[in-house]
Amino acid sequence: MLLLAIVLFAHWQDFSSLHIGQPGRAAWAGAAAAGWATWAVAVAWPRRRLDARQAPNGILVVHASQTGFATELAERTAGLLRAGGMAVDLREMAALTAADLSSHARALFVASTTGEGDAPDNATAFQREVMRSAIDLHHLTYAVLALGDRDYEDFCAFGRDLDRWLRERGAMPWFDRVDVDNGDDGALRHWQGQVTQLAGAEEQPDWSRPAYQSWRLRERRLLNPGSAGAPCFHVSLVPDDGMHLRWDAGDIAEIGPRRGRGHDELLPHREYSVASVPADGELHLVVRQQRSPDGALGAGSGWLTALAQEGDTIDLRVRRNAGFHAPADARPVLLIGNGTGIAALRALLKTRVARGHMRNWLVFGERHERVDRLHVDELENWRADGAIERLDLVWSRESRGPRYVQDRLRGAGDALRCFIGEGASIYVCGSLAGMAPGVDAALREVLGDRQVEALAAAGRYRRDVY
Ligand SMILES: Cc1cc2nc3c(=O)[nH]c(=O)nc-3n(C[C@H](O)[C@H](O)[C@H](O)COP(=O)(O)OP(=O)(O)OC[C@H]3O[C@@H](n4cnc5c(N)ncnc54)[C@H](O)[C@@H]3O)c2cc1C
Numbered sequence: 239m240l241l242l243a244i245v246l247f248a249h250w251q252d253f254s255s256l257h258i259g260q261p262g263r264a265a266w267a268g269a270a271a272a273g274w275a276t277w278a279v280a281v282a283w284p285r286r287r288l289d290a291r292q293a294p295n296g297i298l299v300v301h302a303s304q305t306g307f308a309t310e311l312a313e314r315t316a317g318l319l320r321a322g323g324m325a326v327d328l329r330e331m332a333a334l335t336a337a338d339l340s341s342h343a344r345a346l347f348v349a350s351t352t353g354e355g356d357a358p359d360n361a362t363a364f365q366r367e368v369m370r371s372a373i374d375l376h377h378l379t380y381a382v383l384a385l386g387d388r389d390y391e392d393f394c395a396f397g398r399d400l401d402r403w404l405r406e407r408g409a410m411p412w413f414d415r416v417d418v419d420n421g422d423d424g425a426l427r428h429w430q431g432q433v434t435q436l437a438g439a440e441e442q443p444d445w446s447r448p449a450y451q452s453w454r455l456r457e458r459r460l461l462n463p464g465s466a467g468a469p470c471f472h473v474s475l476v477p478d479d480g481m482h483l484r485w486d487a488g489d490i491a492e493i494g495p496r497r498g499r500g501h502d503e504l505l506p507h508r509e510y511s512v513a514s515v516p517a518d519g520e521l522h523l524v525v526r527q528q529r530s531p532d533g534a535l536g537a538g539s540g541w542l543t544a545l546a547q548e549g550d551t552i553d554l555r556v557r558r559n560a561g562f563h564a565p566a567d568a569r570p571v572l573l574i575g576n577g578t579g580i581a582a583l584r585a586l587l588k589t590r591v592a593r594g595h596m597r598n599w600l601v602f603g604e605r606h607e608r609v610d611r612l613h614v615d616e617l618e619n620w621r622a623d624g625a626i627e628r629l630d631l632v633w634s635r636e637s638r639g640p641r642y643v644q645d646r647l648r649g650a651g652d653a654l655r656c657f658i659g660e661g662a663s664i665y666v667c668g669s670l671a672g673m674a675p676g677v678d679a680a681l682r683e684v685l686g687d688r689q690v691e692a693l694a695a696a697g698r699y700r701r702d703v704y
């Protein structure tokens with residue numbers, strides 16, 4: 239068809255000089271016009287695409303991440319492209335506007351899913367504003383790496399939504415979306431291969447997750463003896479080979495649980511917020527022991543809290559979670575959490591105290607004041623020393639006072655507005671069920687939807703909830 243159209247168009251003069259009647263001429267003219275249009279679509283338009291590919295803005299690499307993995311993969315993707323000599327514009331999705339999409343010809347997205355099929359927090363403004371707009375993306379070529387876990391009902395929901403939306407707006411997929419189930423190496427290798435090819439870069443070693451390092455269980459201590467809830471342990475680990483300790487508060491320890499002492503086989507990894515800073519000389523975790531109704535121990539928590547013994551080797555690697563790092567400056571910080579959420583909040587507080595950043599307000603919830611004291615003595619010492627400006631301990635099973643952290647926030651509305659007005663950032667860590675949505679609703683009640691959304695978009699409202 240294309241060839242016919244080109245022949246017709248090229249010989250239009252010849253054809254028009256033949257003795258053909260009016261209707262015949264009209265038919266020929268129509269065929270030539272169709273030919274022109276076909277040629278324009280098939281040849282000239284892709285050329286326009288190609289020209290756009292050489293646009294000065296380089297290639298956008300966008301990450302939408304809740305706990306850091308998508309960010310890490312986006313950084314690696316950017317590294318590959320740069321290795322191939324490409325200019326890269328690496329962006330958190332919170333900082334991505336419709337204008338950015340219009341001014342770039344190529345974009346790679348690395349997007350995880352959180353909650354129950356939800357977009358990560360740093361993507362909600364984009365989802366609400368840009369993904370509901372009628373932006374024309376016919377000029378854009380893109381690819382999506384979608385991170386998820388098949389144990390969840392809505393596997394890779396946000397990555398899939400993003401892909402669908404880009405297509406609907408006219409963007410052209412470079413290659414099919416790559417879905418990653420729980421960090422699956424094969425899928426990551428596939429993405430890496432596609433990007434390497436795109437960049438014309440040299441073959442690189444596989445991106446499979448870094449190997450575990452050997453750590454030693456130095457100490458394990460029950461933090462809540464007598465609690466009505468599940469036992470919760472302080473777990474202290476040191477590297478086996480005296481290697482240099484390096485992580486930031488907010489980072490996550492990935493553990494390779496074993497089925498028992500002496501078992502070689504590792505199960506899928508489990509994640510725990512790091513509760514200490516390198517200056518402690520130890521990596522601390524706060525781990526709640528989980529059991530199924532028939533009494534079987536959870537794989538990760540069982541290994542760390544019951545099966546492994548002091549002195550045993552623990553397979554561990556630390557994953558960077560830049561979205562939950564402490565602010566570098568001295569701005570006020572409001573830390574909110576419950577239960578094992580104290581782990582990351584404790585590490586953040588240690589970092590802040592070490593830097594002399596004392597404008598810290600902590601709202602922490604557990605059940606009973608007498609027994610559920612997860613590092614609470616330490617918190618009270620910090621308050622006494624002035625390292626915590628305000629400490630709200632909220633006990634849900636005591637008869638007096640508000641029951642949950644969100645109730646305390648509502649009751650402290652004026653102070654909360656004032657703190658945020660002074661530039662505070664908010665960090666929420668702990669349960670996804672109950673606490674996180676409850677806190678979100680309370681913040682919206684006190685501050686209003688717009689301010690909460692503006693805080694999230696500015697990276698001043700961060701959550702590490704599970
Ligand atoms: C970013 C992040 C940070 C985290 N930080 C912490 C932290 O600081 N502290 C912490 O304690 N946790 C934390 N978690 C949770 C942690 O990763 C694990 O999910 C948790 O310890 C449970 O894992 P498990 O392997 O012990 O249980 P699993 O083996 O995964 O089982 C989960 C639950 O299901 C039950 N179960 C298992 N099999 C069955 C069955 N056949 N029938 C019925 N029930 C069953 C288990 O007993 C358990 O209650 C974090 C999670 C994330 C994502």
Ligand SMILES: Cc1cc2nc3c(=O)[nH]c(=O)nc-3n(C[C@H](O)[C@H](O)[C@H](O)COP(=O)(O)O)c2cc1C
Nearest residue numbers: 303304305306307308350353355386387390393394
């Ligand atoms: C609290 C929580 C909720 C999650 N919800 C989903 C989900 O609904 N669908 C899915 O496919 N994956 C889900 N996941 C899995 C994550 O998408 C997956 O672990 C991903 O690698 C995390 O990437 P990130 O660190 O960039 O956020 C969830 C993970 C967590 C911790």
